[in-house]
Amino acid sequence: xxxxxxxxxxxxxxxxxxxxxxxxxxxxxxxxxxxxxxxxxxxxxxxxxxxxxxxxxxxxxxxxxxxxxxxxxxxxxxxxxxxxxxxxxxxxxxxxxxxxxxxxxxxxxxxxxxxxxxxxxxxxxxxxx
Amino acid sequence: xxxxxxxxxxxxxxxxxxxxxxxxxxxxxxxxxxxxxxxxxxxxxxxxxxxxxxxxxxxxxxxxxxxxxxxxxxxxxxxxxxxxxxxxxxxxxxxxxxxxxxxxxxxxxxxxxxxxxxxxxxxxxxxxxxxxxxxxxxxxx
Numbered sequence: 412x413x414x415x416x417x418x419x420x421x422x423x424x425x426x427x428x429x430x431x432x433x434x435x436x437x438x439x440x441x442x443x444x445x446x447x448x449x450x451x452x453x454x455x456x457x458x459x460x461x462x463x464x465x466x467x468x469x470x471x472x473x474x475x476x477x478x479x480x481x482x483x484x485x486x487x488x489x490x491x492x493x494x495x496x497x498x499x500x501x502x503x504x505x506x507x508x509x510x511x512x513x514x515x516x517x518x519x520x521x522x523x524x525x526x527x528x529x530x531x532x533x534x535x536x537x538x539x540x
Numbered sequence: 541x542x543x544x545x546x547x548x549x550x551x552x553x554x555x556x557x558x559x560x561x562x563x564x565x566x567x568x569x570x571x572x573x574x575x576x577x578x579x580x581x582x583x584x585x586x587x588x589x590x591x592x593x594x595x596x597x598x599x600x601x602x603x604x605x606x607x608x609x610x611x612x613x614x615x616x617x618x619x620x621x622x623x624x625x626x627x628x629x630x631x632x633x634x635x636x637x638x639x640x641x642x643x644x645x646x647x648x649x650x651x652x653x654x655x656x657x658x659x660x661x662x663x664x665x666x667x668x669x670x671x672x673x674x675x676x677x678x679x680x681x
Binding site: 435436437438439468469470471472473498499500501503504507508509510 | 561562564565568569572582583585586587589590593594597641652654655656658659
């Protein structure tokens with residue numbers, strides 16, 4: 412396993428970007444992913460981003476801050492971010508750690524996350540009339 | 541190295557250096573494996589892994605790295621996984637403040653020590669200005 416060379420794929424489907432995080436991220440990889448997603452948002456004009464963390468066995472304060480930072484940055488670019496699939500043990504630990512993730516929406520799984528984004532997109536369209 | 545008031549009778553499982561951010565990931569995975577091997581449940585595995593990750597990052601960010609001792613032993617009739625993090629960094633000026641709950645890692649301020657403490661069963665810290673900081677945490681099986 413070479414920790415240094417891993418790259419996280421970003422998949423585009425219709426208006427959405429799907430980011431499956433499959434590795435235990437070191438700090439540089441997390442920061443790199445953040446800018447990679449923002450670049451991809453700009454390039455594809457995606458309306459929503461689903462970040463799948465279902466295989467992540469831990470989220471520490473660094474990764475937690477990276478995720479909430481990304482949600483705020485994406486919001487400025489008029490894109491919604493939903494974090495999907497957080498393991499119960501990770502959620503428990505985050506709360507005990509006292510880490511708040513303001514502005515971060517979460518969904519139980521990819522399907523629910525997608526529905527959340529679609530609802531949001533629809534309500535935004537109606538708003539603009 | 542700073543000494544804790546009492547020594548525990550335990551087996552050394554491993555000794556590691558935290559020099560790079562890759563070491564943070566590697567060593568926390570090693571600790572998770574030990575926690576698993578001891579028979580800790582998934583939530584406790586996650587708690588100890590997250591706690592050490594916070595401590596390693598502090599060593600890496602504030603002290604340029606440090607050393608980690610992983611031990612297993614019986615402490616107060618508990619089967620304990622013991623992780624000691626030692627650095628030779630600047631030390632923490634006001635330990636009481638650093639340990640108080642308003643001083644969390646929430647917005648990137650402070651060392652996140654109160655949160656880390658909540659994740660483990662025993663948390664001990666010693667710090668001397670310009671000499672370094674040693675944190676020892678324990679998780680009962």
